[in-house]
Amino acid sequence: MFAFIVRRIIQSIIVMLVISLVGFSIQHSIGDPVRDLVGERVTPAEREVIRDQLGLNDPFYIQYFRFVKKACKGDLGLSFFYKKPALEVIVSKAPATIELVMVTALILILVSIPAGIYAAIYPKSWFSRIVMAASTVGVAIPVFLTAIALIYLFAVELNWLPSFGRGETVNLWGWESGFFTWDGLKHLVLPSVSLSSIMLPLFIRLVRAEMMEVLETEYIKFAWAKGLHNRRVWFVHAFKNTLLPVITVFGVQLGILFAFTILTETVFNWHGMGFMFLEAVERSDTSLLVAYLVVVGVIFVVINTAVDIVYGFVNPMVRIAGTK
């Protein structure tokens, strides 16, 4: 087990190095740190002096080495637009995205597990048929269309819910939270519902498939034969074994949700990390862009490694495969 964890961590370090190399080459080839520092009203001769001082004329690998060393200390360069360290900008935008993903995950769990279990227990009922048909169609609907439809219905026509921004937020020890005001919660509804619509079809199908498989196993038949109550068989015996694969997929998909926040944040003008990223592209803010790439890389690598290690504990087959 120890060897497995070490191997997995080494692998994730290599992945991070590759990501940082990509990030650095972008910065190296299209970014202009001198502009980031002094703006555009400086003569070429002075620029050259600054370039020398910053070490921008050094060979590529020396600069890359310096980049990695600074990144390990949390210094990812200066954002041109915000005039602040890029990491600081990202951290200030992170709460919005994290809260959105948290609420979305909550919706996913609360909807997909009951719906999936119901569809597995009563596969022929009209409710299950509707759920399954809806999940087939749901896969084909891009998230921004769901979001636009929700906005049109609830914000433009009915005028029930706001569709723009985060609303009132409370500052809790530096964390801008929308959880504690009525206005903030109202602003969360539409973005999180549309974000959860991406994963909902997948999760309902997954829970249903796993549950149906478990219901066919011998030990469930035995539980029926023992004369146990319906609810005990379904929710105690079957449900437990449904959960394991669901949790694994959930961990991985949580990372993908972060990717899709870029789309939902654009539609709802939600000032989180994804929105900031697109602004950075429009303003050619290369350092901020690279910093975002590195931060997102860290998030994915950490999630993937954690899921793998947890899974290694639960399922011995994973940690044995790969050893020779």
Add this chain to the structure above:
Amino acid sequence: MKAWNRFKSSYLLYSFKRDPIAILSFSVLSVLVVISLLAPVVAPYNTYDTSTFDIMDAETPPSWMEEGNKDFILGTDIQGRDLLSTMIYGLRVSLIIGCGAVLVQAFMGILMGLFSGYLGGKLDSFLMRITDIQFSIPYLIVAIFTSAIFKLAFGVGRYEELAVPLLIIVIGVSHWPIYARTVRASVLGEKNKEYVEAARVIGLSHWPIMYRHILPNTMTSVLVLSTIQVAEAVMSEAALSFLGLGMPITKPSLGSLIRSGFEYIFSGSWWITFFPGILLIIFILVILLLGDWLRDVLNPKLYKG
């Protein structure tokens, strides 16, 4: 003629005729593809020609509504272009990018998967490590990043000119690992079979064995994967265009049309978003349904069992 007869008595056609969903989605898909390929002939207006539309016609509602104009069946967009024609041209752009991107990813993935699976060893572990790394990052993030970088590197004007080939590359590069994995898995299944050994015994070298003998036997899984990947690619293109990283509004794809309409939805011009959106959903849905059907039919476990 012989091939036609073989096709007529094949299991594929037999199960196709028995599946109403497959027939329906196939006919819808063929109609959409034919219309979009014949766009210059079918569309009422040529929307790439700025002289055919007038900004004064902008945001005309569909013809059956009160302020509608019967010249524009589905109304006009924000620049006064006929929405129906713009959608037909947009579908064509989406289709070209979708198919082009699938060709790129299939080419890269098949090549890598074939070498990786057949030659094995160090090359295999190296290539599979690369796919591992790329798999750990969602394809949409990869696509968004690459297109953002291209946009910065080329500058906005140049990027819009080159949008179609660049998007094909971006989407192709972000999706190829799944092909490599699939092809590698089927190659591993095939390479120890008797016919490959026989080919080796008669003294063929690696390349003809890979290309002439193993590759055709991996095509079933590639075909099933490709239908689903076309839908994925069209969706990615729409997402990129919606974010402003894809097709420019002068030559809109369905995604950029939806983006342009979204800005006007608060003023009540719902049709600019609604009709392209519906078309996009239908297009993706029929491809996915067809892909599901194809997977069920071509999966030998299910009927030969």
